[in-house]
Amino acid sequence: MESGNNEMVPQWIQEIEQPAALVSYIYRTCQRYFAKELATYNLGWGHFAILMAVNEMDGPSQDMIARSRGFDKTMVAKSVIRLEEEGLVQRVTDAHDRRIKRLFLTEKGKTVFPELLQIGLTLNTAMFAGFGKSTSTQAIEDLRKIALNVSKL
Amino acid sequence: MESGNNEMVPQWIQEIEQPAALVSYIYRTCQRYFAKELATYNLGWGHFAILMAVNEMDGPSQDMIARSRGFDKTMVAKSVIRLEEEGLVQRVTDAHDRRIKRLFLTEKGKTVFPELLQIGLTLNTAMFAGFGKSTSTQAIEDLRKIALNVSKL
Numbered sequence: 058m059e060s061g062n063n064e065m066v067p068q069w070i071q072e073i074e075q076p077a078a079l080v081s082y083i084y085r086t087c088q089r090y091f092a093k094e095l096a097t098y099n100l101g102w103g104h105f106a107i108l109m110a111v112n113e114m115d116g117p118s119q120d121m122i123a124r125s126r127g128f129d130k131t132m133v134a135k136s137v138i139r140l141e142e143e144g145l146v147q148r149v150t151d152a153h154d155r156r157i158k159r160l161f162l163t164e165k166g167k168t169v170f171p172e173l174l175q176i177g178l179t180l181n182t183a184m185f186a187g188f189g190k191s192t193s194t195q196a197i198e199d200l201r202k203i204a205l206n207v208s209k210l
Numbered sequence: 211m212e213s214g215n216n217e218m219v220p221q222w223i224q225e226i227e228q229p230a231a232l233v234s235y236i237y238r239t240c241q242r243y244f245a246k247e248l249a250t251y252n253l254g255w256g257h258f259a260i261l262m263a264v265n266e267m268d269g270p271s272q273d274m275i276a277r278s279r280g281f282d283k284t285m286v287a288k289s290v291i292r293l294e295e296e297g298l299v300q301r302v303t304d305a306h307d308r309r310i311k312r313l314f315l316t317e318k319g320k321t322v323f324p325e326l327l328q329i330g331l332t333l334n335t336a337m338f339a340g341f342g343k344s345t346s347t348q349a350i351e352d353l354r355k356i357a358l359n360v361s362k363l
Binding site: 065066067068069070071073075076077078079080081082083084085086087089090102106109121124125126127128177180181183184185186187188192195196197199200201202203204205206207208209210 | 218219221224228231233235236237240243255259278330338340350352354356357358
């Protein structure tokens with residue numbers, strides 16, 4: 058894996074005209090950051106994203122996580138198995154529909170969660186270094202608008 | 211693979227606070243778009259990105275492409291093999307240093323290139339639907355700034 062901190066990269070970033078290429082670069086670099094930071098937890102970015110979803114949603118099923126986040130179902134299924142092995146999430150059969158397994162953080166998951174959240178917050182802060190408050194808000198709104206645009210592709 | 215066009219996705223996009231998650235969603239959706247559009251060429255996004263690099267740079271080596279774009283070297287090596295198999299790029303030994311193999315588009319590569327470029331341009335237009343000229347320019351500059359910020363991680 059290449060280091061993100063390469064003298065040729067900033068030059069390319071300055072020259073590139075293709076926003077999709079910038080998004081790709083940001084994504085890959087964030088993913089590398091997560092890989093490094095999450096290694097001690099034996100987790101990758103996919104696991105992290107699913108933990109965030111489990112925390113935000115009210116006992117979601119795997120299928121709900123996949124559909125709401127646009128994730129591949131197989132990726133979610135595999136990640137949930139790992140998260141269970143790590144003792145961070147548990148499956149609970151829905152009280153009204155026994156076919157549905159709902160996901161919740163375990164006690165260990167709840168304990169570890171703030172540390173993981175901090176990894177994400179540190180990344181967000183780094184992403185917007187040098188942005189003012191209003192310009193970072195505007196940039197996030199622009200990202201949201203781009204995300205909505207591409208969701209229609 | 212999930213369809214990007216899911217009724218739950220827009221709701222999540224509206225609610226999400228994490229810019230890295232928005233970047234991830236945009237990346238994955240763009241990648242799916244490329245996968246679909248490039249299937250007839252037997253190529254994926256990685257191949258596309260490398261063809262763009264070969265076109266922009268003056269006979270780059272694989273190593274230069276990896277370093278300048280922050281790509282994994284193994285990914286570049288594998289992609290170049292496929293691009294050679296498809297007859298789109300060729301390796302030429304550098305006139306001054308026989309250890310260096312420089313990459314160029316073949317005649318077929320030059321013929322196909324405009325069609326591939328159009329796939330990228332269509333995506334860029336879709337990404338910025340509803341943005342004015344100055345707001346899309348600002349949004350791209352913001353992406354560039356974020357890319358530079360994360361390159362320091």
